[in-house]
Amino acid sequence: MAKLYIVPTPIGNLDDITLRAIKVLEEVDFILAEDTRTSSVLLKHLGIDKPLRSHHKFNEHATVAAVAESIEAGRNVALISDAGTPGISDPGFLLVRTCVEAGIEVETLPGATACIPALVQSGFPCDRFCFEGFLPQKKGRMKRLAELAEESRTIVFYESPFRVVKCLEQLSEVFGAERRVAVSRELTKKFEQTVRGTLAEVIAHFKNNQPKGEFVIVLAGKGLKSRGAEMVDEQLEGDE
16 A cells, blocks of 8 residues: 655765665655755755655645545555645644545654754753644744743744744743753754853853854753752663
């Protein structure tokens, strides 16, 4: 039976593609891509020549039914996004739900995502965490941050270079200027960088150094400053 494959692609370094991902992309009948121009560069790098179809947030509502019908007709399909794992702050959820509801098998490959490397190298407890992705740009943004004010787990956000300073300022307003944060940018790329410190310190850094690249903001949970050693000990005990 044909199926839908969810295939993660590199978030920067093209060598991060897995052997299994390459095999799937070589064998499917066609590939759904968030941006066919971006995906063409990756496929050319891998030496893969497969039909590409556009599948993004502006057309996915209109195309998911047709894709599901193609799979039901016996055609294997792979879904990729511009970078990382489809469905994680990228198109994919609607198609997966449509296939699941239609009884179509969905196979998701493990692979690249910006969230986990940034979380692990933040230095904050990562046995439990809260992933928020991109906050609402306008309506509901501050309300959502207020709802997170009592969150004790490490919190992960995605942000663009154009809004990262404003986002950090809003975090400072809600969580306090002394809350610890680790901000990673350009993960897996040549100029990868992680800036750590209090929100006040990191805000000052990016006001003096123009933000460039895609950002992952990892915010310490409430109580980490006073309970940091205890929380780390708890995580280490859980690993034993």
